[in-house]
Amino acid sequence: MAIAKAERLMNLALCLLGTRRPLSKRELRESIEAYLEAGNDDSFNRMFERDKDDLRELGLVIETVENMDGEVGYLARRDSNRLPPITLDAEEAAALGLAAKVWQQARLAGAASGALQKLRAAGLPEDVDPYEAHGALEPRIPVHEAAFEPLMLACRDRRPVVFEYRKASAARPEPRHVEPWALECWRGHWYLAGFDRGRGAERVFRLSRITGKVRSRGTGFTAPVPDVVTVRETVAGWAGEIADRSALIRLRSGAGYPLRAKAVKVRELGDGWDELEIPYGHGLDAWLVEFGPDVVVLEPAELRADVVDRLRAVAKG
């Protein structure tokens, strides 16, 4: 039976951590059973390079040094791999325990547990059950978008990417070449902010509209990364939550609670209708049409015309 990859990685990690002098590839091959069984040099070399990358992903700092004979050797120095002293009390530990459970995405869930396990090994108190400590709260961060993981890594490593993106109202996706800055989850959806090379400007992308694979393209950013990335403001603008004007509507009594909740002014007309002044931002026409015959737009004329157009389209069937 083939030797489990976890066993191989663990042995490589322990060898590199336990040594005081650089170990050559040959020495490592001789001391790790899985490498002895690896077959020819090519397959051993490929396996060894992959394993080193995997251990680096786990946070291990592996140095490559030439020894006196000019042979390349590897070691993981304790100084560069030791967790600095950290002391957390029971409450802090419970709070982190809750936070470590919120990821719904395998890679980040694994990484968060891994972080907590390292802290446990360093003496993090463990007698408090986080759910007991935090009552009934169960926050979850949803990640359903396939583009999330490659974009997370690209943001982390500052690597430009290419992907096919379908704008909200576009029939076909178009390729976009982006220098990714940051990912933000708002209202349960993930967004990417970055520099769009094709448009020569900052853009925000909704991850669920990325079709197909995210690919790395080229190295290095050409545009400066801003200190503050404002994904939320951009998305709020799309959602019509940035209103610069107001509208006047008639609303049937008892109907349209969310419109009432947003209203600046409400006046009872007495004939089964109320008059409301509400903020007028992008998308208000589509929202008002949802209320059908319970809403009549009075002002402005432009909004009134938009609503009538939409109603005509539906009435036509």
Add this chain to the structure above:
Amino acid sequence: MAARPARTVNAIDQTRRMLSLVTYLRERPGARIADVARAFGITEDELVADLDLLPMCGTSFRGGDLLDIDTDGERIWWHNPAALGEEAAEPLRLAADEATALLVAARAVSTLPGLRESDRQALLRATAKVEAAAGEAAGASSRLSVTFESEGGVFADVDRAISERRRLWIRYYSPARDEVTEREIDPIRLVSVGHTYVEAWCRRSEARRTFRLDRVAEIRILDEPSAPPVMELRDLSEALVQPAAEDPEVVVEVGPGGRWVAEYYPHDSADELADGGLRITLRTPDPASLRRLALRLGADGRIVSPPELAESARAAAAEALAAYDTAV
């Protein structure tokens, strides 16, 4: 389709865990399997799998022994802790992904309105300590952020009702029917998946329901004790509303401008149409509630079936238009 973090054996996660495990076990001779599994957030089976693997590992090149770790099924014994030098057993620094995962989650949780102030303070202190200990590895965590949305006052009342086991009275807005109804609910738990919801036993419908906090128009904590029937908690990570197979089917055809429907409505299928639109099939216990959707879509889509739903949207639009003909 489970969105639950994969519990399949992942060599990376297992290696990461075993590296911490050896440090942890070295300090605790005779540690109990149950305690260690809980401390590491894994099942006892997963821990036993690690314990099976560890005796195959060691710093073998130095001529050191393999780790002689075994268990009697209850406690864990390590017979040669010296096989791992003092230095090789020290806790390891956090990787960039580990720091990011923990810090982003901690920052998100700390912004939850309604989180108890003492818990928030503890979390902020812990976050600062982890940032300091992570050093450079914490840098990339600023490239990821999460905001939970929830209504602070409502959240605090629900949280209090749950911890004091008391019934709640709410006025709740249902967008499907565009109406606000009064209900008494026995709250079970708060769930944050994008929006924040309370899962509760609804005494009006005598069923388990989830209520989105931003749709709670008014809330009061009652004196009566909360007494929800004993229920198994569902995994709500995939979707809070899971349509049943017996629910009626609705077919909607949308143009390119209506493709968002597939993003917002859980559906059985979405087939590409020649014009760049989609033919979406979904299920809902109450097709009439989709009249809003038909009206909203306007020229961007239409209901294909059931015909009554399409007709009711047409009638509503015609009635609404009449008001514009007569009004000045």
